[in-house]
Amino acid sequence: MKTQLFPSYTIGPDSYREVVKTCIPYGSKAAVIGGERAMAAARKKLESAVEGSQLKITGYFPFGGEASIENIERLKAIPEIKEADMIFAVGGGKAIDTVKVLAQGTNRVFFTFPTIASTCAACTSLGILYHPDGSLREYSFSDEPAKHIFIDSEIIANAPDKYLWAGIGDSMAKYFETSVSSRGDELSHSQAMGVNIAAMCSGPFVKYGAKALEDCRSHKASAELDEILLGVIISTGLASNLVNIDITTGLAHAVYNGFTVIPQTEHYGHLHGEIVSYGILVLLAVDKQYDELKRIHSFNSKIGLPTKLSHLHSSMDDVDKVIEKALSGIDVRHYPYVVTPAMVRDAIEFLESYK
Numbered sequence: 001m002k003t004q005l006f007p008s009y010t011i012g013p014d015s016y017r018e019v020v021k022t023c024i025p026y027g028s029k030a031a032v033i034g035g036e037r038a039m040a041a042a043r044k045k046l047e048s049a050v051e052g053s054q055l056k057i058t059g060y061f062p063f064g065g066e067a068s069i070e071n072i073e074r075l076k077a078i079p080e081i082k083e084a085d086m087i088f089a090v091g092g093g094k095a096i097d098t099v100k101v102l103a104q105g106t107n108r109v110f111f112t113f114p115t116i117a118s119t120c121a122a123c124t125s126l127g128i129l130y131h132p133d134g135s136l137r138e139y140s141f142s143d144e145p146a147k148h149i150f151i152d153s154e155i156i157a158n159a160p161d162k163y164l165w166a167g168i169g170d171s172m173a174k175y176f177e178t179s180v181s182s183r184g185d186e187l188s189h190s191q192a193m194g195v196n197i198a199a200m201c202s203g204p205f206v207k208y209g210a211k212a213l214e215d216c217r218s219h220k221a222s223a224e225l226d227e228i229l230l231g232v233i234i235s236t237g238l239a240s241n242l243v244n245i246d247i248t249t250g251l252a253h254a255v256y257n258g259f260t261v262i263p264q265t266e267h268y269g270h271l272h273g274e275i276v277s278y279g280i281l282v283l284l285a286v287d288k289q290y291d292e293l294k295r296i297h298s299f300n301s302k303i304g305l306p307t308k309l310s311h312l313h314s315s316m317d318d319v320d321k322v323i324e325k326a327l328s329g330i331d332v333r334h335y336p337y338v339v340t341p342a343m344v345r346d347a348i349e350f351l352e353s354y355k
């Protein structure tokens with residue numbers, strides 16, 4: 001049984017100032033695990049936040065580049081991590097997921113300090129584990145998410161804007177996928193609440209997305225950037241903590257999975273959320289939501305997210321392979337109708353000539 005679904009959070013350039021007050025009830029020793037660059041970006045603020053307090057940092061430990069069981073086992077054996085009362089996860093999704101699984105396996109609480117905003121990893125209790133070669137291993141479902149999320153908008157504004165750009169695409173899928181995947185279902189209280197929270201993963205992005213990206217590009221914390229950070233991390237994360245996996249995913253992520261089998265995706269470094277944002281257009285075309293398609297197509301065009309195959313270095317020649325992989329996973333096994341290869345192909349063709 002889950003005892004806690006919602007992490008608390010603070011956001012803003014002074015977010016870390018709350019560290020001692022928030023964490024001290026859980027002990028006095030914290031080990032920091034994260035990405036090397038992320039820890040370098042956060043260290044000064046973190047040190048000054050704990051200075052002169054009872055809360056001691058036992059050390060800073062690079063997570064190892066991949067959210068893998070191998071890295072988790074290696075970290076677990078480090079004495080300063082072993083003896084810590086709590087773990088601070090600093091960085092992006094993979095660093096945070098590493099800590100999530102380590103904390104769950106060693107019965108410790110953890111706190112998250114996202115330094116980029118490309119996913120809701122800092123908030124969701126779902127962790128994604130990979131093999132050392134980078135291929136997907138498994139989904140890991142923790143009993144509890146982080147106790148608190150410290151979102152420092154200044155640090156995130158200084159990270160490369162491409163992560164935020166892709167994060168917008170990925171987060172918006174939460175609305176379109178949950179609303180379609182749950183259509184016609186009798187939903188329990190928490191599932192219904194999750195679907196309603198996911199409804200916030202569209203409007204604010206269209207409204208504030210372009211300005212937030214502009215601010216991130218000029219390394220400036222702003223109210224619009226905060227709106228988008230809360231959308232990417234909090235709205236999306238809470239929705240995912242409340243609804244089950246069948247509802248939280250759908251055709252946009254199926255399309256993403258499809259693109260993982262064509263070599264151009266890796267070769268040109270197309271990001272998860274970038275491809276998912278194209279998947280949203282496919283979802284809307286298949287679902288015949290033409291007004292929404294118009295709105296999201298124009299938003300994608302405005303901020304440079306993909307609207308057609310060439311934007312993903314792909315062509316109609318790849319489509320059969322993409323569709324086969326897309327429909328072979330779990331993403332559309334729970335859907336209001338059977339999604340056929342022909343429906344996806346027609347939608348992609350429709351998008352190719354969409355103006």
Ligand SMILES: [Zn+2]
Pocket residue numbers: 170253272273276
């Ligand atoms: Zn995603």
